[in-house]
Amino acid sequence: xxxxxxxxxxxxxxxxxxxxxxxxxxxxxxxxxxxxxxxxxxxxxxxxxxxxxxxxxxxxxxxxxxxxxxxxxxxxxxxxxxxxxxxxxxxxxxxxxxxxxxxxxxxxxxxxxxxxxxxxxxxxxxxxxxxxxxxxxxxxxxxxxxxxxxxxxxxxxxxxxxxxxxxxxxxxxxxxxxxxxxxxxxxxxxxxxxxxxxxxxxxxxxxxxxxxxxx
Amino acid sequence: xxxxxxxxxxxxxxxxxxxxxxxxxxxxxxxxxxxxxxxxxxxxxxxxxxxxxxxxxxxxxxxxxxxxxxxxxxxxxxxxxxxxxxxxxxxxxxxxxxxxxxxxxxxxxxxxxxxxxxxxxxxxxxxxxxxxxxxxxxxxxxxxxxxxxxxxxxxxxxxxxxxxxxxxxxxxxxxxxxxxxxxxxxxxxxxxxxxxxxxxxxxxxxxxxxxxxxx
Numbered sequence: 001x002x003x004x005x006x007x008x009x010x011x012x013x014x015x016x017x018x019x020x021x022x023x024x025x026x027x028x029x030x031x032x033x034x035x036x037x038x039x040x041x042x043x044x045x046x047x048x049x050x051x052x053x054x055x056x057x058x059x060x061x062x063x064x065x066x067x068x069x070x071x072x073x074x075x076x077x078x079x080x081x082x083x084x085x086x087x088x089x090x091x092x093x094x095x096x097x098x099x100x101x102x103x104x105x106x107x108x109x110x111x112x113x114x115x116x117x118x119x120x121x122x123x124x125x126x127x128x129x130x131x132x133x134x135x136x137x138x139x140x141x142x143x144x145x146x147x148x149x150x151x152x153x154x155x156x157x158x159x160x161x162x163x164x165x166x167x168x169x170x171x172x173x174x175x176x177x178x179x180x181x182x183x184x185x186x187x188x189x190x191x192x193x194x195x196x197x198x199x200x201x202x203x204x205x206x207x208x209x210x211x212x213x214x215x
Numbered sequence: 216x217x218x219x220x221x222x223x224x225x226x227x228x229x230x231x232x233x234x235x236x237x238x239x240x241x242x243x244x245x246x247x248x249x250x251x252x253x254x255x256x257x258x259x260x261x262x263x264x265x266x267x268x269x270x271x272x273x274x275x276x277x278x279x280x281x282x283x284x285x286x287x288x289x290x291x292x293x294x295x296x297x298x299x300x301x302x303x304x305x306x307x308x309x310x311x312x313x314x315x316x317x318x319x320x321x322x323x324x325x326x327x328x329x330x331x332x333x334x335x336x337x338x339x340x341x342x343x344x345x346x347x348x349x350x351x352x353x354x355x356x357x358x359x360x361x362x363x364x365x366x367x368x369x370x371x372x373x374x375x376x377x378x379x380x381x382x383x384x385x386x387x388x389x390x391x392x393x394x395x396x397x398x399x400x401x402x403x404x405x406x407x408x409x410x411x412x413x414x415x416x417x418x419x420x421x422x423x424x425x426x427x428x429x430x
Contacts, residue, residue, distance in 0.1 A: 084299070181395055
């Protein structure tokens with residue numbers, strides 16, 4: 001019984017890592033759509049999201065089957081519930097990539113990100129992509145130390161968000177209200193992607209150690 | 216066994232309704248902090264959020280105890296999992312109220328919402344508050360029809376969000392970039408509060424009917 005439980009749980013975690021890989025593609029492509037800019041790539045992100053939603057449903061079904069057939073208690077129960085939460089985080093990260101892609105699509109053939117805002121937004125996108133990539137590795141490796149490093153990266157994201165606000169509220173900003181609003185929302189979306197990546201990593205720490213790290 | 220299960224489940228749903236009532240207070244006060252403006256009310260919202268987080272943890276513990284002790288299967292299992300998701304939605308609605316309160320606090324003694332933006336933002340806040348109130352009633356009543364009406368209200372929220380963008384991107388907007396960015400983010404926060412209220416109502420429909428409504 002316990003062996004069957006652990007095999008099925010491994011399969012759920014393997015599916016979670018696969019979804020995280022799809023989310024990483026979504027974040028990377030959404031950023032390419034934004035900075036190139038490229039409406040066709042934006043469309044790819046938007047239409048690919050249904051596959052992430054479908055994968056989420058399958059993981060949920062498998063996790064529910066596990067709860068139903070194996071009736072785990074104590075730590076095992078909490079691990080399955082953690083998996084259910086991780087798949088919610090991952091689906092949300094996919095949705096946020098779609099929001100980025102939709103802003104990109106709305107402004108083509110122009111880029112939503114004017115020149116002076118590019119370094120900070122590019123760096124936010126890079127940090128978000130890297131955090132999603134590493135969240136995927138952490139799901140596979142269960143590496144608790146790597147999860148700690150991911151939380152440190154989230155501090156960089158917070159600093160970048162503040163820099164971005166400083167830029168668009170400075171007297172030198174001459175790209176108008178529309179670009180400023182786009183950038184404020186883009187910053188919010190990348191920040192939320194990073195938050196969810198940290199949340200995924202924290203749930204892995206919980207799965208391994210039984211303790212949720214202080215955020 | 217089944218009777219004990221249903222008594223404990225009722226207690227979880229009663230706690231969910233109580234948390235929803237706290238979230239309603241948070242949304243109402245955050246809006247008052249924003250529109251009055253009033254930094255002290257903003258502080259109340261920010262400091263009260265810890266109680267919502269604590270209540271969330273207790274509901275999660277109770278739901279996990281229910282899974283562990285009663286090992287529900289089939290529909291009963293899905294109902295408990297729905298409760299776990301509802302409490303995540305409610306906690307997130309509390310966090311979003313804190314985001315509104317923090318923008319209010321940042322701009323006092325001024326209001327973050329200049330005169331021409333007040334009607335739309337006030338109406339968004341009103342719709343969000345009403346949706347949270349009715350989500351709480353739906354948790355208590357399990358009224359599937361009321362949940363359908365809540366989804367219709369979400370369409371009004373989407374329209375208001377578009378109106379708000381039109382206002383701040385119009386040639387007549389003369390309140391600068393900072394106010395526009397605040398309003399774009401406030402609109403996003405109220406929209407997300409409404410989304411989560413619909414999500415809570417949809418989960419109640421699932422609990423009653425076994426079917427998740429199409430969104």
